[in-house]
Amino acid sequence: MKASEMFELMHGGPDAQGAVPHDFSTNGNACGPCPGALQALQATDASRYPDPHYLRLRERLARLHGVEVCRIVIAASASEFIGRITAAVSQGGGGRVRVPRHGYGDYLRAAKAWHFEIATADSAADLVWCCDPGSPLGQPQEDLMSRIGPLSGGATCVLDLAYEPLRLEGTLALSGAQRDTVWQLWTPNKALGLTGVRAAYAIAPLAAQDMAGRLVRLAPSWPLGAHGVALLEAWAGEAAQRWLAESLATLRAWKAEQRALCESLGWRCFPSVANFFCAEPDAVYTAGRAAALRQAGIQLRDTASFGLPGQVRLGVLPPASQQALQRAWIASRP
Template identity: 30%
Template sequence: MEPHGTVVHGALDEAELAMLGLHAEQLIDFSSNINPFGPPATVLAALRALNPAPYPDRSCLRLRQQLAHLHHCDPAAVLVGNGANELIHLVARGLGQPDTTALMVAPTYGEYAYAANLVGMTIAEVRSTAADQFQLDRTALIAAIEHFRPRLLWLCSPNNPTGVALDTATILECAHVCARYDGWLILDRAYLSLTRDYTGCDPLDSIAVPRLIRIYSLTKSYAVAGLRIGYLIATPEVVSTIARFQPAWSVSSAAQAAALAMLADPAFLPTTLPQLWAASDELVAGLRQLGLNVWRAQMPFMLVQSTDATFTRRQLLTHGCVVRDCTSFGLPDWVRVAPRRPAENARLLTAWQVLIPKYAHTGDV
């Protein structure tokens, strides 16, 4: 946990940099899972043309209409938020109940447990391990749902930090078992649009699933994390219940304008995703050539094994490279690395090569 009690996250921390005498412009951020080939020019043009004087549209009507068209649903089934993070907390407040169980499929994003804790829920988890190549046993997962009967089941697929994605059949089975016990499956799809074979849609769009809430992020694949824009899809009744806890004007005019520009740009993702995956392939190969143990699944980001993740992060930081210490995920001997552009990846490989004699830990997952 960070000093003010919230969840540990990646990205640059200005307070930490000031303490170390470093400046953000000196560093390359490999800790944030963001498309390094963005933002799109269309988004930047939309932001330059924006008049910031009026209040933003409280209902995000135009954006909800476009998202509904994308997902083949009613605009009333869409709730736009100040990033996926706000939506996670809104779901916990709207549907969570004190003294009920929130089940986590770990290792995973820490904000789920934090949000559930804030509403007085009991946290349980089922965990995959490196020994099993971070693959979650379907039978064990269903058994955990049957045992804990969670009010909320949080499932990130593709998962952060492991990159593992569950198949549609498993997701549907989880949703149906949750529904049997009056629970909800909250499916975090923040990374779906970064998959290698992403087609621009979610296979779940065409399936009616009871008690399923899907959360999406627009900031990662389009590289606009500073704007904070995400959305969820559920039944209109559930959206109405959750939206009661959202402050007015939560989503800025800049975020709405940027999102509309992203959705109107058909070329950006098809152009940049192959570049991102080529950079990821090259970085994986380079790290393995250094003798490092690298795990990568359905995401371009990867886990790299180290004897001490915290120390490795600090040492790479002194060489101008920021990676994600995975200790907070319960993985103290792994760091997460998101690929950057080829020249930046080469700088990371050079920095890591200096550390190998003392810090590298090799071996097979």
């Protein structure tokens, strides 16, 4: 990948032309938005600053995860935290990073901004990124447990759990004790079907007080606005967790239908445990083809920027959107 490409923002979702009716390019929970979270957002008083220390919010998140409040670090978004912890590692003298083979581009984008070198092994890295389930493939990260074990004593490991709440099969292959050795990054807006609200938090490892303090010092004042606070407070409540659990059954059914539809079009679908999967269409996914689909209200995520040319990533959507994809794909054939 060229250096100029490294800094190009590549993401699914609306672009300068706006949103489409059937957006398969992002991975939010298509059963959403979560009613309780949406109600909390609508009732938010945006005329006041939130508590700059977010004490009540951090207490709620700590109860949700069964950890001490001091381990909760608030972030404006996953991307903001990625940039901030990369800066913190650099400030501490680190300069080597290890990323998944296919993964979120902001890991490398932040590393390049701080002049990190790519480490050839986890044991040689100062900052190690893991993601389970990973994007774009939606698969568990290979050898996750063995990757965490050989880290050097001063290495910082971050486990991105953006899609853990939307895991449709299996469980995370880490014990509670193993989780306590890594940073856990949570971004509930996807699970709640409210990706337009930016809010995230991280759980610090047990022995990371110095790094946690450094991250707090590097944070801007009020990283979360009132709506971000409302989203995370709703997320930590029983109603939202119950709604999420119920939505997973619907997503499993929709995913099975969507895979079957894609296969009926002649596409090759790849394994996934999350609410999205990658597929190789029966014809080259050209810019012209993408434009024709967009004209028909369909948007897919080209995975070339993930290092997977010739494939697309599809978030699971309801049957009506799946049928729209089928019609548009057939109509766009030369």
